[in-house]
Amino acid sequence: MIMACVKVTLRKRAISKGRLSLYLDYYPAIRNPYTMKLTRREFLGIYVYKKPRTELEKEYNHEVLNKAEGIRAIRVQSLINDQFGFLDKHKLKADFLDYFYKIALKKDQKWMMVYAHFEKFVNGRCLFEDITVDLSRKFRSYLLSAKQLKHTKFPISQNSAASYFSTYRALLKLAYRDKLIFENINDFLESIETVDTKIEYLTLEELKTLAATPCDISVLKSASLFSCLTGLRISDILNLRWDNIIPASEGEFCMRLKTEKTDTETTLPLSNEALQLCGKRSNGRVFKDLERSMTFQPLKNWVASAGIKKKITFHCFRHTFATLQIALGTDIYTVSKMLTHKNVSTTQIYADLVNEKKRESANKISLK
Template identity: 80%
Template structure:
């Protein structure tokens, strides 16, 4: 086997500059086009006759970087990796890629796509996706206005969640070899701020269950979340073929969670199964729309006489806190919530402990 030699060369161009390129000998074949090639222009330039100290330092630094690229190419050839030849991927539309990926995910991905599209003014190729661009998008999210209410800023925790989603997209792009390196290695995540976790007490949950709702499927799905701890994304896509009979004769859910992409089997109580309605095919909560968990849910909560600021995600908190308060060990609750680490579940145990302290202080001999 002939080993290809890679040499850094220069070509004189306009304005007293040299264009740097790599010379491959013998020529190498592009696996995408099947064409043989000897030259790869790097798109970087140096001065032909540097006159000032700044120009000389510039030449020295650029030549050092070009030599680094040459060394990377030699390593790629040894490993028979020819991704650097596939230039058309760099010219491809990153926004189109983002949109296609977002379509297969949940609504949050579409919101992040909308923000990024605004940020880049509707135009972005893969070659534009640099560390600096991604860091600038991070700064944009920390100061961005909400899409639906231009008077309000995106909250810090929403910005953190959005940037985490964007970083997940970068990981996919790197995996599929649309970008040459894992940019995530150079990005700092946005730290979340501690927020008050709202949840329903058992009495409030019973009150809600006894309160009529104008949208029956919203009520069923909400109470189902309280009894199972499922996120809205998983409730929305829950299919009848995922509800199966377990070896103990009871029913369970075999699902792949949307957020963590975890394969799991979760037992279903008789009450939770009843909320699913008559068994059939397709979506379990047919007709449920994400838009229902905003204003319609808020209205139903108010009709139940509950003054807490309850969102659909609070039903997951409700499941966790009630389970721990009623004696279920934290390890089991962690598995039911499909948390990867028990430490994530610890916050609910802390909530229950604070409630125990409150109840202890209610009895006083003074």
């Protein structure tokens, strides 16, 4: 253990071109806990003029010496607290992006999305020594103005930016815990505020009306109603294959799949009506001809032809499923599992949209 009586002195050493290199002298020598070697000197990588000639050189010497003295004071405090991270210089040269990627692989898809944005932000290169408060604040600004990676015409939403920056701050916390960065940068960062968004959904009557309304694209209608009956996202419906639909007990069927957004493996029950919307069983994708582009203007045209004035997107069908399930009595924990939410608190927003709950069977949402 390093005793508090270790003396740290700022010293100078003559180098080329009439300069003096500044270093710290530790007495007695201190042991580097990473290399187990004793050391007395820490070169700061800064210099002053040996014989300043101009007022500018004198002012430079004064400012640099003050900064060096500040470093010396920090080192004394670190020694008192038995913190020796400043001795492990090679850590600062390690690849921060590599660390980020390995952590993200163990997490969910959102972490990989944040990693992709950060890699783009730093142009594919970032060391631990580059991780500063200033860089982190610039990344915060980047997220508030950046475009989506998959759909490059659309900006990242405010709430997505808030979630991404929260993930980045969680990474900084891990790096600080692992002693890969020597400052708790989060203490100097402000989170991105989320904004309240209106959750739009269809009532049961509106859903029945939409189901009875013809659609120019039959697969769009089938997939939309399938989402209302299962709560699946468009990404999971596009990826849904017949191999994912398997027999369950008593002649029923279920879906075994891995959700794209959260990378969660789950098994979900499938009602008879939802199964009928899938059509005749075959190989490959269930909704073969469905394209994401259909969920924009063609979807708007179909909803408008049903006389529904609400601004309905495909994701609103997921909201419809959740809201109707809770309104018809399904407990929030079950709905949370059906939506593959990791926290019940995420599902709570749907409970806030309804006033009455009734408990019924799994096939309570009906289009007939």
